[in-house]
Amino acid sequence: MMIYRLWHFFAIVCLMLGCWLADGTAFALANPSSSNIYEQQAIHSPDGIGKYYMGREIAKFMGHTGAGWLERPSREAEEQPSKLINSLNLQADDVVADIGAGTGYISLQIAPLLTEGKVFAVDIQPEMLEILQFFQQEKNITNVDPILATPDNPNLPPNSIDLALMVDAYHEFEYPREVIQGIVKALKPGGRVVLVEYRGENPFIMIKRLHKMTQKQVRQEMAAVGLTWRETKNILPQQHLMVFEKLAMSQ
The missing domain is CATH 3.40.50.150 (Vaccinia Virus protein VP39)
Structure with missing residues (x-):
């Protein structure tokens, strides 16, 4: 029972980290999503969109x-x-x-x-x-x-x-x-x-x-x-x- 619980916990952690399980015995990291290269922040400049790329906040674009x-x-x-x-x-x-x-x-x-x-x-x-x-x-x-x-x-x-x-x-x-x-x-x-x-x-x-x-x-x-x-x-x-x-x- 203890082994089962540990395995269950391990599977949940894997899923949270973007892993997948195969045949109930193996796992591999999924390909990272492009969203991983961006960071979103709730508090940001009024001139930005709160999205950061390589340390730079992206500016709001000028509309037509x-x-x-x-x-x-x-x-x-x-x-x-x-x-x-x-x-x-x-x-x-x-x-x-x-x-x-x-x-x-x-x-x-x-x-x-x-x-x-x-x-x-x-x-x-x-x-x-x-x-x-x-x-x-x-x-x-x-x-x-x-x-x-x-x-x-x-x-x-x-x-x-x-x-x-x-x-x-x-x-x-x-x-x-x-x-x-x-x-x-x-x-x-x-x-x-x-x-x-x-x-x-x-x-x-x-x-x-x-x-x-x-x-x-x-x-x-x-x-x-x-x-x-x-x-x-x-x-x-x-x-x-x-x-x-x-x-x-x-x-």
């Missing part, structure tokens, strides 16, 4: 009602996105994924440079993509493909893109590990990932703390999915411009 911020007339003077675009060294036949494209502010400036390529404009909000398509038709740009993503999947075809660009977006991803893994699968060997984030090291940049990132944090999170840091270009007035690469042997 904030679209005017993306299209503000002062954006060029404040962020110099034209300098960002020039620094990408795009080739005419490149395929670029603008992740978190929003209203298409960046996508629609890149597209005319890709005379033989195109832009995948990726966003999780259909309302944002509707705004993007309005501007696309207004400017008569035909090589931008809007893609409705989900919070954990960019919905990009495998081995299809030369560059993935994220401008002030990555810090808001609810499932950053899964999204970047999806991007890595979509990248061609040698493909690049470029992240633009307000500099978290600088307290004088007047952006909410959770909407900024440090270089150290970005490099740590990209390394976790197998991306190799290549350089940080210090050409923008307030943001890091960080370049990563998918090595040829990466999956």
Whole structure:
């Protein structure tokens, strides 16, 4: 009876720890769920969702009602996105994924440079993509493909893109590990990932703390999915411009 009780207790503990029993005599640890890489906290910043990834609280994302911020007339003077675009060294036949494209502010400036390529404009909000398509038709740009993503999947075809660009977006991803893994699968060997984030090291940049990132944090999170840091270009007035690469042997 005592042996039975001990075995029963052991089985319950195994189940609580995510184990499974086979033939009543053996057990093995189950594959860890992706949720194990995140931590949820009840007490958190009002600007965050209470979900932490690699020590960083994920910021609340900006809804489509904030679209005017993306299209503000002062954006060029404040962020110099034209300098960002020039620094990408795009080739005419490149395929670029603008992740978190929003209203298409960046996508629609890149597209005319890709005379033989195109832009995948990726966003999780259909309302944002509707705004993007309005501007696309207004400017008569035909090589931008809007893609409705989900919070954990960019919905990009495998081995299809030369560059993935994220401008002030990555810090808001609810499932950053899964999204970047999806991007890595979509990248061609040698493909690049470029992240633009307000500099978290600088307290004088007047952006909410959770909407900024440090270089150290970005490099740590990209390394976790197998991306190799290549350089940080210090050409923008307030943001890091960080370049990563998918090595040829990466999956």
